[in-house]
Amino acid sequence: MDLWSHDRFTFPLPANHRFPLSKYALLRARLEAEGIARPDEIHECEPVAWEWIEAVQQRALVERLRAGTLSVREQRGLGLPWSAALVERARRTTAGTVAAARRALARGVGMNLGGGTHHAGYDFARGYCLFNDVAVALARVRTDGDARRVLVVDCDVHQGDGTAQALAGDPDAFTLSLHGARNYPFQRIPSDLDVDLASGTGDADYLEALDGALDVALRRCAPDIAFYLAGADPWEGDRLGRLALTKAGLLARDERVLDRLRAAGIPVCVVLAGGYAEDVRDTVDINAATAAAVAARMRRMPHVVASSG
Numbered sequence: 001m002d003l004w005s006h007d008r009f010t011f012p013l014p015a016n017h018r019f020p021l022s023k024y025a026l027l028r029a030r031l032e033a034e035g036i037a038r039p040d041e042i043h044e045c046e047p048v049a050w051e052w053i054e055a056v057q058q059r060a061l062v063e064r065l066r067a068g069t070l071s072v073r074e075q076r077g078l079g080l081p082w083s084a085a086l087v088e089r090a091r092r093t094t095a096g097t098v099a100a101a102r103r104a105l106a107r108g109v110g111m112n113l114g115g116g117t118h119h120a121g122y123d124f125a126r127g128y129c130l131f132n133d134v135a136v137a138l139a140r141v142r143t144d145g146d147a148r149r150v151l152v153v154d155c156d157v158h159q160g161d162g163t164a165q166a167l168a169g170d171p172d173a174f175t176l177s178l179h180g181a182r183n184y185p186f187q188r189i190p191s192d193l194d195v196d197l198a199s200g201t202g203d204a205d206y207l208e209a210l211d212g213a214l215d216v217a218l219r220r221c222a223p224d225i226a227f228y229l230a231g232a233d234p235w236e237g238d239r240l241g242r243l244a245l246t247k248a249g250l251l252a253r254d255e256r257v258l259d260r261l262r263a264a265g266i267p268v269c270v271v272l273a274g275g276y277a278e279d280v281r282d283t284v285d286i287n288a289a290t291a292a293a294v295a296a297r298m299r300r301m302p303h304v305v306a307s308s309g
């Protein structure tokens with residue numbers, strides 16, 4: 001299965017920082033070891049063009065990110081120390097989502113081993129997110145002429161405020177976010193459909209809420225492409241999660257989202273979003289299971305080609 005990764009590109013991070021910088025290389029190694037992808041099937045991207053980012057985010061913000069001239073307040077909100085390497089890496093993972101979206105439109109499903117930076121909005125970049133990769137990828141596939149209408153299924157445990165803002169007022173976009181009610185971001189920007197889950201929500205209640213939300217979303221939009229943010233942070237052991245899903249529950253979630261979108265004939269681009277387990281190998285387990293679920297579906301649909309939207 002073709003995948004995109006930016007795992008070789010790192011950036012300076014203080015010791016004991018919560019951002020799981022080591023996850024990406026471990027995930028690549030795991031997928032290769034388990035035969036989910038061959039080494040030559042895991043691709044690297046060149047950094048996305050600045051113009052592609054400026055097509056969806058405020059030019060002045062992009063310029064501050066590029067030059068490292070964020071205000072103290074912006075720097076604190078971002079939560080990652082600025083460096084040229086940080087910015088380049090963010091451009092590479094954004095390019096991975098563009099490539100995976102194009103693959104989804106050609107083959108029914110595509111996956112980036114990164115991305116899902118949903119706290120980046122039109123004029124802000126916070127919560128470890130510099131660029132909104134989904135908004136950038138959507139703009140590209142629209143420019144390609146391969147899709148117009150979009151559904152975002154955001155299952156990261158944190159509400160998708162940046163995506164909601166970046167796509168607000170877009171009549172061809174429907175944003176769905178399932179997240180912990182009492183969790184970051186504490187000042188929300190409403191999605192088209194927000195599902196607040198109580199702290200401690202487990203597998204059964206989560207899956208029921210997900211089904212109901214997908215029912216509503218699929219009634220209210222007819223997308224040409226979907227982006228699925230398969231966050232690992234609803235896991236019961238996550239340090240920033242507050243929900244109580246098991247690894248089996250998270251896999252059931254992935255399968256539910258993938259199968260419902262596929263049954264509706266909607267190409268789906270999968271991105272990782274967050275995951276902050278104490279032991280990074282737990283996050284890798286969850287992300288690898290997502291990739292295996294995607295791979296299983298890819299094998300069953302080798303000749304599917306989506307029609308132009």
Ligand SMILES: [Zn+2]
Pocket residue numbers: 156157158231233273274275
């Ligand atoms: Zn998250």
